Amino acid sequence: MRSSRVAGQPRYAVVAQALTEDILSGRYSVGAILPSEHALCTQFDISRHTTREALRRLQALGLVTRRAGVGTQVKSNHIAQRYVQVGDTISDLYQYAKDMVLNVLEMTDIEADADAAALLGCSKGQAWSKLRGVRVTDGGDEVVALMDAYIARTYRGVLGDIDGADLPIWSLIESRYGVVPAEVRQQISATTLSRAEAENLSAREGDPALRITRHYLTEALDVYEVAISLYPAERFTYSNTLRIEHLASVS
Amino acid sequence: MRSSRVAGQPRYAVVAQALTEDILSGRYSVGAILPSEHALCTQFDISRHTTREALRRLQALGLVTRRAGVGTQVKSNHIAQRYVQVGDTISDLYQYAKDMVLNVLEMTDIEADADAAALLGCSKGQAWSKLRGVRVTDGGDEVVALMDAYIARTYRGVLGDIDGADLPIWSLIESRYGVVPAEVRQQISATTLSRAEAENLSAREGDPALRITRHYLTEALDVYEVAISLYPAERFTYSNTLRIEHLASVS
DNA sequence: CGCTATTTGTGCGTATGTATC
DNA sequence: GGATACATACGCACAAATAGC
Numbered sequence: 001m002r003s004s005r006v007a008g009q010p011r012y013a014v015v016a017q018a019l020t021e022d023i024l025s026g027r028y029s030v031g032a033i034l035p036s037e038h039a040l041c042t043q044f045d046i047s048r049h050t051t052r053e054a055l056r057r058l059q060a061l062g063l064v065t066r067r068a069g070v071g072t073q074v075k076s077n078h079i080a081q082r083y084v085q086v087g088d089t090i091s092d093l094y095q096y097a098k099d100m101v102l103n104v105l106e107m108t109d110i111e112a113d114a115d116a117a118a119l120l121g122c123s124k125g126q127a128w129s130k131l132r133g134v135r136v137t138d139g140g141d142e143v144v145a146l147m148d149a150y151i152a153r154t155y156r157g158v159l160g161d162i163d164g165a166d167l168p169i170w171s172l173i174e175s176r177y178g179v180v181p182a183e184v185r186q187q188i189s190a191t192t193l194s195r196a197e198a199e200n201l202s203a204r205e206g207d208p209a210l211r212i213t214r215h216y217l218t219e220a221l222d223v224y225e226v227a228i229s230l231y232p233a234e235r236f237t238y239s240n241t242l243r244i245e246h247l248a249s250v251s
Numbered sequence: 252m253r254s255s256r257v258a259g260q261p262r263y264a265v266v267a268q269a270l271t272e273d274i275l276s277g278r279y280s281v282g283a284i285l286p287s288e289h290a291l292c293t294q295f296d297i298s299r300h301t302t303r304e305a306l307r308r309l310q311a312l313g314l315v316t317r318r319a320g321v322g323t324q325v326k327s328n329h330i331a332q333r334y335v336q337v338g339d340t341i342s343d344l345y346q347y348a349k350d351m352v353l354n355v356l357e358m359t360d361i362e363a364d365a366d367a368a369a370l371l372g373c374s375k376g377q378a379w380s381k382l383r384g385v386r387v388t389d390g391g392d393e394v395v396a397l398m399d400a401y402i403a404r405t406y407r408g409v410l411g412d413i414d415g416a417d418l419p420i421w422s423l424i425e426s427r428y429g430v431v432p433a434e435v436r437q438q439i440s441a442t443t444l445s446r447a448e449a450e451n452l453s454a455r456e457g458d459p460a461l462r463i464t465r466h467y468l469t470e471a472l473d474v475y476e477v478a479i480s481l482y483p484a485e486r487f488t489y490s491n492t493l494r495i496e497h498l499a500s501v502s
Numbered sequence: 503c504g505c506t507a508t509t510t511g512t513g514c515g516t517a518t519g520t521a522t523c
Numbered sequence: 524g525g526a527t528a529c530a531t532a533c534g535c536a537c538a539a540a541t542a543g544c
Contacts, residue, residue: 010511010512010513011512011513012512012513036527036528036529037528037529038527038528046513046514047513047514047515048514048515048516049512049513049514049515050512050513050514052529052530053512053513055529066528066529066530067521067522067528067529068519068520068521068522068528068529068530069520069521069522069523069527069528069529070521070522070523070528070529071527071528071529072528072529081431082335082336083335083336083435084333084334084335084336084496085333085334085335085336085493180332180495181495182494182495183492183493183494183495184334184492184493185490185491185492185493186489186490186491186492186493187488187489187490187491188439188461188488188489188490188491189461189484189487189488189489190441190442190459190460190461190482190484191441191459191484192459192484208441208442208443208459208460208484209441209459210439210440210441210461231441233440233441233442233443233459236440237438237439237440238437238438238439238440239436239437239438239439240436240437240438240439240491241434241435241436241437242336242434242435242436242437243433243434243435244431244432244433244434245335261530261531261532262531262532263531263532287508287509287510288509288510289508289509297532297533298532298533298534299533299534300531300532300533300534301531301532301533303510303511304531304532317509317510317511318509318510318540318541319509319510319511319538319539319540319541320508320509320510320539320540320541320542321508321509321510321540321541321542322508322509322510322541323509323510
């Protein structure tokens with residue numbers, strides 16, 4: 001009978017380790033097809049069940065994909081170490097909205113001119129709605145941010161929900177249309193307040209401020225909302241935690 | 252003989268779906284132990300192999316954990332939608348370092364006083380090294396950022412590698428010590444340049460700037476490096492893309 | 503403390519279904 | 524259709540981890 005363990009490791013782990021090393025070292029290059037399950041069974045003198053358990057590990061590591069009728073194909077020659085934004089789901093992006101409401105100052109329907117099209121990442125002439133508002137603390141006594149937002153005409157129905165809302169606009173769109181942002185692109189820069197911006201924020205012209213621009217994209221990578229927020233320096237700090245994602249080890 | 256399929260779905264998928272619904276609906280609450288594999292086998296009239304495949308799916312969704320001798324425990328009652336920082340590995344955090352080198356202005360060994368301990372998240376009196384430097388474009392003709400960095404004394408060996416390096420300090424630590432940041436905490440705020448800062452940056456006192464503070468933590472959540480970078484507003488924009496992570500469906 | 507019962511983990515054998523070429 | 528490869532599914536046995544007596 002075959003010994004079921006080698007060096008205290010399960011047999012499938014030994015096989016997974018060997019195959020992993022072969023892939024990382026380039027002996028099986030990306031795109032190549034690994035030996036079939038049957039071939040691996042004889043090569044390592046193990047049952048098909050054990051072979052499949054080993055290949056399952058490689059799959060979990062993102063090294064291979066498997067398809068019936070084709071085989072096990074090498075997809076990557078390195079073990080990805082991804083960083084994940086922590087916090088339950090997307091709530092870190094809420095941070096600015098907690099205990100705050102958005103008061104709308106003005107709202108207009110627009111068709112994208114050249115400048116807007118460049119900002120929105122869409123073609124000229126597309127139909128959007130634009131709004132300007134301020135985020136104020138729940139009591140309404142302190143203005144935290146001035147926000148310009150662009151919303152694709154498809155989701156125009158949320159415009160009525162926005163004034164006084166304590167949620168971000170993308171969240172209102174999710175509630176009403178069931179559309180979740182598949183991708184969020186942020187840009188953060190420092191700037192100084194113009195005269196008009198300072199007035200809306202009860203601040204002084206020339207004060208330093210943080211500008212955060214967020215593009216919200218659908219699964220098809222179409223931009224459907226853009227929000228540009230302006231925070232006077234002392235009223236807001238953006239913070240962010242990334243945690244390494246440990247993929248299951250092969251050992 | 253039992254039919255191997257129901258409604259075109261594999262049997263394990265049917266079971267996984269049923270169990271998932273039971274968990275999401277709260278019939279099995281968080282912390283509860285699911286019926287044993289044997290119990291599920293008789294309950295659904297399936298083999299243990301099929302039961303285990305179904306439970307594997309729940310595990311992949313992050314709904315349960317399994318331990319020999321204990322059982323299958325419910326860990327979550329919702330399917331997480333995590334956002335992942337895109338880009339290969341951690342390279343988005345490189346962005347500021349591409350084609351730039353760090354010129355060290357001064358380096359000192361310190362022991363954390365109250366202020367430093369608060370900043371570093373360590374206890375008073377701990378041994379650190381502190382350095383100040385500027386990131387300049389590769390030609391050396393333009394200063395992009397002024398940086399203060401604190402490095403735990405354990406990794407003091409990298410100090411000699413830093414001057415002229417075109418990599419972030421954490422990367423130098425990784426090369427020399429094999430330590431990868433398990434968690435990175437970032438804080439981004441707007442500020443204005445002090446007189447001394449402006450001189451180092453060839454800018455004017457009072458100019459707006461972006462301040463990015465990053466804490467790098469080990470797996471044990473010990474802070475081992477802190478970097479505080481100051482970027483004059485027009486010289487840098489922080490950007491960031493989060494993408495939703497689709498976990499495998501149970502069906 | 504050791505013993506036992508329970509539960510999951512590992513491993514083998516076999517058969518059939520489904521996808522691809 | 525046939526050959527090949529992975530997917531699903533049944534069965535069995537023993538090992539390892541855990542909890543409770």
